[in-house]
Amino acid sequence: MPLLCPSGIECLLDTSQIVIHTGNLRHDIYPLPALFKNSFLFRVYNRNKEEVMQVLNPASHTCIACGLNLHWFKFCRFEAVVYSPPGTVAGFIKRRSTCLVQEFQILGPCEEVLLRLRGSPNDLKVYSVDLLHELGRLSIHGWVGVMHEIRRTANDYGLTFPIDLDVHVKGLLLSSVIAIDWLYSTQGNR
Numbered sequence: 001m002p003l004l005c006p007s008g009i010e011c012l013l014d015t016s017q018i019v020i021h022t023g024n025l026r027h028d029i030y031p032l033p034a035l036f037k038n039s040f041l042f043r044v045y046n047r048n049k050e051e052v053m054q055v056l057n058p059a060s061h062t063c064i065a066c067g068l069n070l071h072w073f074k075f076c077r078f079e080a081v082v083y084s085p086p087g088t089v090a091g092f093i094k095r096r097s098t099c100l101v102q103e104f105q106i107l108g109p110c111e112e113v114l115l116r117l118r119g120s121p122n123d124l125k126v127y128s129v130d131l132l133h134e135l136g137r138l139s140i141h142g143w144v145g146v147m148h149e150i151r152r153t154a155n156d157y158g159l160t161f162p163i164d165l166d167v168h169v170k171g172l173l174l175s176s177v178i179a180i181d182w183l184y185s186t187q188g189n190r
Contacts, residue, residue: 005167008044008052009084012170016136016163020177021156042178043086053090054083055175057182080179084171091172093179104180106172114169117176121184126161126173136161138177157181 005013012018044053057080078095091114092107102124106115116131117124117138126136138159157177161170 008046008050009167009171011046012167012174014163015170017158017160018174019156019158020174040182042182044175044178051086052084053171053175054086055178056081056083057179078179078183080175082172082175084168090168090175093172093176095183104176106169106176108168114172117180121180124180135165136173138173138180 040055040057042055043051044055046052057078078093080093082090082093084090089109091109092105092111094105094107096103096105101118102121104117104124105113106117108114113129115135116127116129118127118131119125123137123139125134126138127134136159138157140157159173159177161173
């Protein structure tokens, strides 16, 4: 195990794909009414029931331009902070303003861009920072064609990435599934 691998996410070291069922995740996301209506905190536990990661969205559904809660507009901001181990910032997930496609940036703890997710809400491709190399995919998993459209409410995501990707970045990608699923499930427009 690398010296700097946060305890609890070492299981990501030797993997290049994950299937995530988010149907039950929504019951474990805690709204933070003390902050804002649309904020949440999600906690990730290992098999020993030790908390290994947190995903926090500090009410970023407020539109920067007008201050109103207009989260369904594509130009509105979305940001989630990932802590791994809890208390240590591992990185950020931010939605970029684009007209035609959804784009999210995976940022490191110093807010440097590490990866980009780009595509439709149901099929985001993982790209290098310069968008020249496709490195993986985050998509509704297991079904194609018409069955994909019917079955997509099952909330099964497939996440693929290079096996030699840094374990911290793998943890951020895993967190992006939680954050993006929450974002679109609250909008109701998956």
